[in-house]
Amino acid sequence: MTTSLRCSQPLKAASRSLFAQSRGPLCRSTLRRSSIDRPRAISSYGYTQAKALVYSKYGEPQDVLSIHGHSISPAAGSSVVVRMLVAPINPADVNQIQGVYPSKPEMNTALGTSEAAAVAGNEGVAEVVSTGSGVKTLSKGDWVIMKYTGQGTWRTHMAVDESKLLKIDNKDGLTPLQVGTVSVNPCTAYRMLLDSATWKFMGDEWFIQNGANSGVGRAAIQLGKEWGFKSINVIRGRENKEEEQKLKQDLLDIGATKVITEEELMSREIRDQIKEWTHGGREQIKVGLNCVGGKPATALAKFLSPGATMVTYGAMSKQPLALPASLLIFKDISFTGFWVSKWSDRHPDQKKQTVDDVLRLTREKKFKDIPVQECKWAWETEVDTLKAAVQGTLGGFRPGKGVFVFEET
Amino acid sequence: MTTSLRCSQPLKAASRSLFAQSRGPLCRSTLRRSSIDRPRAISSYGYTQAKALVYSKYGEPQDVLSIHGHSISPAAGSSVVVRMLVAPINPADVNQIQGVYPSKPEMNTALGTSEAAAVAGNEGVAEVVSTGSGVKTLSKGDWVIMKYTGQGTWRTHMAVDESKLLKIDNKDGLTPLQVGTVSVNPCTAYRMLLDSATWKFMGDEWFIQNGANSGVGRAAIQLGKEWGFKSINVIRGRENKEEEQKLKQDLLDIGATKVITEEELMSREIRDQIKEWTHGGREQIKVGLNCVGGKPATALAKFLSPGATMVTYGAMSKQPLALPASLLIFKDISFTGFWVSKWSDRHPDQKKQTVDDVLRLTREKKFKDIPVQECKWAWETEVDTLKAAVQGTLGGFRPGKGVFVFEET
Numbered sequence: 141m142t143t144s145l146r147c148s149q150p151l152k153a154a155s156r157s158l159f160a161q162s163r164g165p166l167c168r169s170t171l172r173r174s175s176i177d178r179p180r181a182i183s184s185y186g187y188t189q190a191k192a193l194v195y196s197k198y199g200e201p202q203d204v205l206s207i208h209g210h211s212i213s214p215a216a217g218s219s220v221v222v223r224m225l226v227a228p229i230n231p232a233d234v235n236q237i238q239g240v241y242p243s244k245p246e247m248n249t250a251l252g253t254s255e256a257a258a259v260a261g262n263e264g265v266a267e268v269v270s271t272g273s274g275v276k277t278l279s280k281g282d283w284v285i286m287k288y289t290g291q292g293t294w295r296t297h298m299a300v301d302e303s304k305l306l307k308i309d310n311k312d313g314l315t316p317l318q319v320g321t322v323s324v325n326p327c328t329a330y331r332m333l334l335d336s337a338t339w340k341f342m343g344d345e346w347f348i349q350n351g352a353n354s355g356v357g358r359a360a361i362q363l364g365k366e367w368g369f370k371s372i373n374v375i376r377g378r379e380n381k382e383e384e385q386k387l388k389q390d391l392l393d394i395g396a397t398k399v400i401t402e403e404e405l406m407s408r409e410i411r412d413q414i415k416e417w418t419h420g421g422r423e424q425i426k427v428g429l430n431c432v433g434g435k436p437a438t439a440l441a442k443f444l445s446p447g448a449t450m451v452t453y454g455a456m457s458k459q460p461l462a463l464p465a466s467l468l469i470f471k472d473i474s475f476t477g478f479w480v481s482k483w484s485d486r487h488p489d490q491k492k493q494t495v496d497d498v499l500r501l502t503r504e505k506k507f508k509d510i511p512v513q514e515c516k517w518a519w520e521t522e523v524d525t526l527k528a529a530v531q532g533t534l535g536g537f538r539p540g541k542g543v544f545v546f547e548e549t
Numbered sequence: 550m551t552t553s554l555r556c557s558q559p560l561k562a563a564s565r566s567l568f569a570q571s572r573g574p575l576c577r578s579t580l581r582r583s584s585i586d587r588p589r590a591i592s593s594y595g596y597t598q599a600k601a602l603v604y605s606k607y608g609e610p611q612d613v614l615s616i617h618g619h620s621i622s623p624a625a626g627s628s629v630v631v632r633m634l635v636a637p638i639n640p641a642d643v644n645q646i647q648g649v650y651p652s653k654p655e656m657n658t659a660l661g662t663s664e665a666a667a668v669a670g671n672e673g674v675a676e677v678v679s680t681g682s683g684v685k686t687l688s689k690g691d692w693v694i695m696k697y698t699g700q701g702t703w704r705t706h707m708a709v710d711e712s713k714l715l716k717i718d719n720k721d722g723l724t725p726l727q728v729g730t731v732s733v734n735p736c737t738a739y740r741m742l743l744d745s746a747t748w749k750f751m752g753d754e755w756f757i758q759n760g761a762n763s764g765v766g767r768a769a770i771q772l773g774k775e776w777g778f779k780s781i782n783v784i785r786g787r788e789n790k791e792e793e794q795k796l797k798q799d800l801l802d803i804g805a806t807k808v809i810t811e812e813e814l815m816s817r818e819i820r821d822q823i824k825e826w827t828h829g830g831r832e833q834i835k836v837g838l839n840c841v842g843g844k845p846a847t848a849l850a851k852f853l854s855p856g857a858t859m860v861t862y863g864a865m866s867k868q869p870l871a872l873p874a875s876l877l878i879f880k881d882i883s884f885t886g887f888w889v890s891k892w893s894d895r896h897p898d899q900k901k902q903t904v905d906d907v908l909r910l911t912r913e914k915k916f917k918d919i920p921v922q923e924c925k926w927a928w929e930t931e932v933d934t935l936k937a938a939v940q941g942t943l944g945g946f947r948p949g950k951g952v953f954v955f956e957e958t
Binding site: 468 | 651842847861862863864869870871872873874875876877878879880881882883884885886887888891
């Protein structure tokens with residue numbers, strides 16, 4: 141990053157959440173402005189006023205996150221300054237703040253924090269605000285997503301080298317929400333489905349998944365439908381049967397072939413039922429997607445056809461996967477895992493292709509928005525509001541994915 | 550099979566275990582001979598007297614196995630008549646008799662049994678006794694192994710089409726025991742090691758295995774040494790520490806790099822120990838071989854390097870494999886299984902190459918015989934002796950693999 145910083149102060153509470161629109165070329169207090177002034181993101185000297193959710197030590201988001209105000213110097217060389225439009229709150233982001241995620245962010249004082257800190261958040265879409273003279277691929281107004289994880293997307297603005305961004309070549313007909321949520325869940329579903337089997341694309345092959353109502357689950361259903369794969373989708377049963385029925389219908393509406401509850405999956409009758417659906421097993425169930433673990437995952441694995449692959453990408457039950465050896469030896473089922481962060485860091489070109497393809501499907505109305513819970517992030521939004529949105533993602537089973545939607549300043 | 554049968558009778562007990570050396574061209578009683586007569590395998594009319602361990606229903610070997618005497622007509626067309634030299638008693642053979650093995654034998658009355666029956670046993674080496682006029686690849690005196698599983702090797706003689714046999718091109722310097730035990734354990738070790746990773750063959754890569762004292766385990770150690778892979782070998786601890794030390798030394802002598810007990814694997818200290826052995830993890834542990842399951846298998850999996858593969862080929866603990874999702878997702882460990890029967894039935898050409906290579910190593914004294922418990926099978930051996938040898942294999946942890954060694958008749 142080529143950001144150079146002037147004076148900056150961490151803003152630790154709502155009372156300090158507004159920036160001064162300072163004019164001094166070197167040191168600006170971020171606290172002098174009164175709350176009725178609207179901040180200007182780019183000052184007359186080309187400095188951008190920015191805020192970021194940062195943390196200096198691991199812990200619960202509500203305890204360790206603070207908002208840090210700083211100013212970003214004009215874009216120079218190959219760097220660009222971007223304004224975030226949408227940044228999702230993924231469970232992995234929260235785990236990263238808690239320090240229980242294997243991928244640790246780099247903590248440093250590059251943003252002028254008093255302690256070494258990291259900006260939270262990994263996914264998001266931004267708009268290019270200004271470009272350095274050496275920037276070749278991006279122009280003002282372009283939309284970009286992060287090429288790598290760990291770039292810190294929970295902030296209003298960022299200065300970043302153009303090589304660390306993926307340009308959205310065609311944003312026509314797309315909303316920032318659609319583009320800002322494409323990198324994690326849809327890419328996870330896309331690669332897991334496509335890379336775990338040799339498919340015939342002929343409409344007589346299946347996959348089976350649990351957590352079918354999750355962002356990844358819904359993406360898998362829609363991609364599967366587009367590619368001609370039938371799907372058995374397992375959801376947690378609801379006490380309210382009307383709600384359960386509505387959820388089933390939701391998933392059928394976006395392209396699920398069959399939807400069953402975990403209880404149904406573990407029942408005796410399901411074996412005959414699945415046999416019937418797959419025409420006596422002549423139609424193979426070639427891939428299983430698992431984000432649950434424990435007994436429901438074992439139950440799911442038993443319905444895979446010989447030679448199939450089960451891909452694990454989560455463990456919502458917090459139980460390990462228990463695999464009878466016969467599944468491995470005699471049924472030749474392979475068990476693998478998928479970690480979208482590692483995949484995208486290793487294969488940025490494939491990430492671009494995947495993102496472009498999902499966005500094409502989105503544009504063609506073949507890929508519907510997932511349910512989200514928007515948290516508006518305006519200049520004056522209080523840090524407690526932001527932290528509450530993050531903390532709320534911890535449950536894992538919330539009705540929609542939390543996303544920060546940034547208001548233009 | 551082109552065998553045509555004349556009169557035959559199942560021999561159900563030791564008292565009926567001897568054949569009559571009958572002369573009649575069509576119907577021969579198998580019970581007229583007195584026990585002092587030596588049977589002649591090939592009568593003057595070209596008929597071969599044979600005995601086979603057969604079963605008509607699934608159950609414990611001691612309950613369902615019986616010996617069946619019959620005569621085999623002269624080889625004709627593309628068929629050959631072979632005399633078994635050595636046939637191992639593998640745990641899978643026993644499971645097959647018990648009816649708990651997924652690969653079921655075909656039961657029929659081709660050998661003239663009163664009920665449809667199968668000949669037990671899957672592995673072994675035989676010598677060609679006579680060949681039909683249409684046989685192109687085999688001659689009298691050649692040694693052959695079974696190309697496929699389920700051909701029934703626990704019998705003195707068999708008539709079989711030449712297409713179902715693999716000829717041992719060079720038997721020089723080899724014993725029947727070496728050739729007769731090559732198809733299952735060494736092939737399992739060979740393919741699991743070689744096919745589960747991309748190796749550098751440079752002496753700084755490792756595999757880790759449990760059940761290291763098994764036939765497969767010993768084969769893996771020796772092949773690994775030959776190929777330049779270092780190995781961490783896990784054995785069950787022995788109450789008698791002297792015995793344990795001797796066993797460790799045995800495995801070190803055949804090429805194990807390190808040998809530890811299950812208890813040591815699950816201890817706290819082992820982490821640092823393994824780090825030291827692998828030079829701080831710079832030398833990767835790329836493959837895990839598991840025939841145990843349960844907690845020891847989970848413990849083993851945790852020492853695999855990122856991106857490694859754990860192959861399961863047995864479940865001696867009868868416990869499922871319990872896998873924390875993090876091993877799958879973040880460490881990118883793949884869990885697969887290996888079933889030698891399926892592999893050999895699907896890839897007979899690869900089986901031939903693998904067998905030839907192991908036998909070359911055996912001839913070059915780079916592959917030592919595994920410990921076996923020989924059970925002589927002479928013409929007059931009582932059926933109870935044979936059944937006891939089979940039943941004894943059930944334990945799984947016996948000191949050596951049981952093998953039938955046939956005496957020439």
